[in-house]
Amino acid sequence: MKRQIPLMLVLVFGMFLIFQYFIPHETSEKAYEFLLDWITIIGIFAMALAIWSLFRVTVAKVRTRKENWGYSIFTLVGLFSMMIFGWTAPNGEGWGWYFIFVLSVLMAIGMLVQTMSVKSGRGLWAGLMFVFLIIAVLIGIFDNAWSFHFMSAEPLENPMFRSFFDFVLMPILATTFSLLAFFIASAAYRAFRARNLLATLLLVSALIVMLRFNPYLTPIFGDYMARTSNWLMNVPNLAAQRAIVMGVGLGIVATALKVILGIERGYMGKG
Amino acid sequence: MKKTTYLLMAVISALFVLSWILKAGSLSGETDNYVIQGFLITFSAFLTLSVLSFLYADNPLYKFAEHLFVGVSAAFWMCMGFWTTIVQNLIPRLSDGLSSFFEVPPQPGDYNFFFFIPVILGILLLMRLSPKGGWISRWPLAFIIGTTAGLNFVRYLRSDFIKQISNTFVPLLGTEWQGIGHFFSNLDLSASGQLVTMAANWVIFLGVFCGLIYFYFSKEHKGAFGAASKVGIWVLMLTFGASFGYTVMGRISLLVGRITFLFRDWLEIIS
Structure with a gap:
């Protein structure tokens, strides 16, 4: 029951998806679309599980005062702020007591975590938690400048929800990726020394691709650099990428077959 | 924490508040929400x-940004998943009553009984939280794994293997002979002249062939096989160089984006 049913499910659905490709019938295509939609829907439930897991791990880190536990508070702040923004929206131009409400909820959660963490003086923290909770509830009931939305997708238009995406999420993401430019440059210094033919080929093709849009080189080379770069990307690069992709494709197909036939069972864990 | 750390924190906080005030002041003529907007731009620059x-090194400021990112992004994708997948895609298919409750306009033919199955599977997935019934969550997991494996089996066999092989068999001797003059015309690398196209086709064919030989480790790379393998590694090196250059340019453009934000949107030094 614990292991046989999952193995059977994998075999049935895996085989169905493989054979479905060879049956170009309306019903078969409909079933294919159904299954794709089902995966997406189950994925959202998996995300809820992931959020709960993140919350549990973060709170446990704060409670046990593990190394760098203080930073976990910011994870909780980010998590709950964004959740509040994602389920609330202003009713008009003004914000009313909205930010006080957000702050009260965050403080109440903070006090709850603190109550769970400390061994003495729990009453004080629990009391403070109730005070902040009552403030949040009162604002939620009496402030008409904003409201909760659990049924219509208005929170997606909440300026704070969009702003947190534009001014918090994107800057961190873009800067983290841009950091790699520095690390790649330092790696390039070590890898690109033209010690032999292979290293020279690597160096030359990388330089041509990197310098193709350099405005200072255009008067010297014209658009020759851009053309050579395009040729490099479209011809030799395509050839080698194709050889790599074929190997990767075969690897994925072999792994998929191993999973479907029940040879690879790592996804079930122990027990 | 050390005394210098406290001092540094105080200086950074003071600079943050100063920047917020100055930014809000400069935005006061442009928008009504200049205080919030000023905070968001300053916070974005700070992040x-x-x-x-x-x-420089791993430090508290980086750790702060990192932890905040985890919380905000988790909640962001949770909210997006809830509103776009659960509310807009799933609810109208479950029942008309639920659809009107969630204020989602039902489309004719949207309702489908079979969409209760992924909901049940999703709930079973949440059983992972139960200490005794955790094994039930293997069923939806097996469904996802099986479906994805079957899907990938066909998809990658087609796109990464069969399609790549068929696209490698290109006309190596040209399509139709139109005279020597036409054959040697348009010799530019980016042109579509007959000789240039033919040479590109040869490079692609030999590049793929030799690249695959390089990855074939069941036979010793000696003689003609070794020579082909050597050509394969040359083509691979050209590709790695080109891909490296392309990645660096991508990262640099992200860095330029962030630097532009700092100097234009935050400090207003450049226009």
Whole structure:
């Protein structure tokens, strides 16, 4: 029951998806679309599980005062702020007591975590938690400048929800990726020394691709650099990428077959 | 914490508040929400600098940005998943009553009984939280794994293997002979002249062939096989160089984006 049913499910659905490709019938295509939609829907439930897991791990880190536990508070702040923004929206131009409400909820959660963490003086923290909770509830009931939305997708238009995406999420993401430019440059210094033919080929093709849009080189080379770069990307690069992709494709197909036939069972864990 | 750390924190906080005030002041004529907007731009700049500070060493500011990102992004994708997948895609298919409750306009033919199955599977997935019934969550997991494996089996066999092989068999001797003059015309690398196209086709065919030989480790790379393998590694090196250059340019453009934000949107030094 614990292991046989999952193995059977994998075999049935895996085989169905493989054979479905060879049956170009309306019903078969409909079933294919159904299954794709089902995966997406189950994925959202998996995300809820992931959020709960993140919350549990973060709170446990704060409670046990593990190394760098203080930073976990910011994870909780980010998590709950964004959740509040994602389920609330202003009713008009003004914000009313909205930010006080957000702050009260965050403080109440903070006090709850603190109550769970400390061994003495729990009453004080629990009391403070109730005070902040009552403030949040009162604002939620009496402030008409904003409201909760659990049924219509208005929170997606909440300026704070969009702003947190534009001014918090994107800057961190873009800067983290841009950091790699520095690390790649330092790696390039070590890898690109033209010690032999292979290293020279690597160096030359990388330089041509990197310098193709350099405005200072255009008067010297014209658009020759851009053309050579395009040729490099479209011809030799395509050839080698194709050889790599074929190997990767075969690897994925072999792994998929191993999973479907029940040879690879790592996804079930122990027990 | 050390005394210097407290001092540094105080200086950074003071600079943050000063920047917020100045930014809000400069935005006061442009928008009504200048206080919030000023805060968001200052906070975004602070986060950008915090992440960039990792170039020096791992430090509290970077850790702060990192932890905040985890919380905000988890909640963001949770909210997006809820509103776009659960509310807009799933609810109208479950029942008309639920659809009107969630204020989602039902489309004719949307309702489908079979969409209760992924909901049940999703709930079973949440059983992972139960200490005794955790094994039930293997069923939806097996469904996802099986479906994805079957899907990938066909998809990658087609796109990464069969399609790549068929696209490698290109006309090596040209399509139709139109005279020597036409054959040697348009010799530019980016042109579509007959000789250039033919040479590109040869490079692609030999590049793929030799690249695959390089990855074939069941036979010793000696003689003609070794020579082909050597050509394969040359083509691979050209590709790695070109891909490296392309990645660096992508990262640099992200860095330029962040620097532009700092100097234009935050400090207003450039226009």
